[in-house]
Amino acid sequence: MFFKKIFPKSNKEQEVIRDITRHIKLLCTDFGFFKTALETSDRSLMREVMHIEREADSIRRDIISKIYDGAFLPYIRPDLCKFVEIVDSIFDLLEDTGYKYLDVKLPDPLKDECVHVAFLNRRICEMLLIAYEAMLKGEDFREKMLAIRIYEKKIDDIKFDLIRDARSIEVTNFWEGEILSQFLSCLTSISDVIEDASDHLQIIHLSMK
Amino acid sequence: MKVTEFITRRIEAIEFDKTVFDAVERMVDRRIRSLLVRFPGNDRENGVITARDVVFKVLAKGLDSKKIKVSEIASRPIVCVDQDLEFGQVAKIMGESNIARAFVCDDDRIVGIVALMDVMAAALIAEARGEHVF
Numbered sequence: 290m291f292f293k294k295i296f297p298k299s300n301k302e303q304e305v306i307r308d309i310t311r312h313i314k315l316l317c318t319d320f321g322f323f324k325t326a327l328e329t330s331d332r333s334l335m336r337e338v339m340h341i342e343r344e345a346d347s348i349r350r351d352i353i354s355k356i357y358d359g360a361f362l363p364y365i366r367p368d369l370c371k372f373v374e375i376v377d378s379i380f381d382l383l384e385d386t387g388y389k390y391l392d393v394k395l396p397d398p399l400k401d402e403c404v405h406v407a408f409l410n411r412r413i414c415e416m417l418l419i420a421y422e423a424m425l426k427g428e429d430f431r432e433k434m435l436a437i438r439i440y441e442k443k444i445d446d447i448k449f450d451l452i453r454d455a456r457s458i459e460v461t462n463f464w465e466g467e468i469l470s471q472f473l474s475c476l477t478s479i480s481d482v483i484e485d486a487s488d489h490l491q492i493i494h495l496s497m498k
Numbered sequence: 499m500k501v502t503e504f505i506t507r508r509i510e511a512i513e514f515d516k517t518v519f520d521a522v523e524r525m526v527d528r529r530i531r532s533l534l535v536r537f538p539g540n541d542r543e544n545g546v547i548t549a550r551d552v553v554f555k556v557l558a559k560g561l562d563s564k565k566i567k568v569s570e571i572a573s574r575p576i577v578c579v580d581q582d583l584e585f586g587q588v589a590k591i592m593g594e595s596n597i598a599r600a601f602v603c604d605d606d607r608i609v610g611i612v613a614l615m616d617v618m619a620a621a622l623i624a625e626a627r628g629e630h631v632f
Contacts (some may be wrong), residue, residue, distance in 0.1 A: 303580075316514070401507065402507060402508070405507065408503075412503075415627075416623070416626060419626065419627060419628075432625055432626045433626045435622060435626070436622055436623045436626035436627075439619045439623060440623070441621060443504065446506070446507060447507075448507075452509045454508075469507070
């Protein structure tokens with residue numbers, strides 16, 4: 290494995306690698322919950338998304354502590370920490386989106402497209418995990434990066450359609466419109482952050498060469 | 499990979515009695531290469547007009563796009579593929595029909611459109627996942 294070749298004897302590095310994998314897998318689960326909650330209008334399942342964010346926070350703290358406790362050479366630590374922070378910010382954004390959902394009545398004409406975006410968000414997250422695992426194995430992961438960019442572009446296209454459709458939705462007061470707008474904005478910007486994470490993965494890969 | 503995973507659900511459409519100029523205006527405005535042409539009847543009765551139709555059937559012949567109705571140059575019937583099909587099966591149908599886009603249908607209702615670019619993207623994503631479209 291890629292990291293194992295560089296740090297063959299250290300357990301600390303292996304622990305960090307395992308924890309990062311766990312962190313990303315938890316994110317995939319979180320996206321799954323979010324999508325199902327949105328699709329079935331299950332508000333209690335949506336609250337589960339907030340619980341998962343707290344669990345993710347604790348994993349992030351563990352990883353950062355282990356890294357600064359001596360895992361990996363100092364030059365690579367900031368990049369690894371940055372990657373973990375970006376992944377963690379996706380949990381935060383997903384949690385925010387969940388809160389907005391609980392606050393808003395999602396109009397029927399927008400629901401199908403929102404569920405589709407949630408589905409694509411989950412797919413793009415799974416691709417991030419595949420890319421990370423490919424990097425660990427020392428495989429070429431250019432095609433995985435490209436797949437992430439394709440998903441991101443697709444979500445971007447849907448975003449503009451959603452915004453256009455949202456303009457024709459009648460709202461009864463300012464806050465109803467404002468929160469709906471924030472919900473759509475959060476939902477469609479998650480993929481941008483996942484793309485940032487994948488870009489950072491590439492930076493880590495390059496810096497290890 | 500199922501075709502519904504990567505389709506475009508929003509379909510730009512134009513009524514059959516509008517002019518080609520109206521269609522061009524819409525395509526340029528939305529930066530798209532085709533429009534669904536709505537004819538009376540169910541969704542399978544509809545047609546499609548592409549930038550290719552506009553250029554070769556109207557503009558290149560020196561015809562006035564404001565005097566020609568989209569119904570005169572639209573291709574009918576549209577090619578519909580079932581929403582449960584896999585991308586590989588859809589690509590085969592597109593190849594056999596020599597078309598760049600197919601409409602994805604749930605019985606007689608159009609639920610989306612899939613273009614060659616979507617097939618290409620789906621093939622790449624499947625490859626990245628360790629699966630195969632073809």
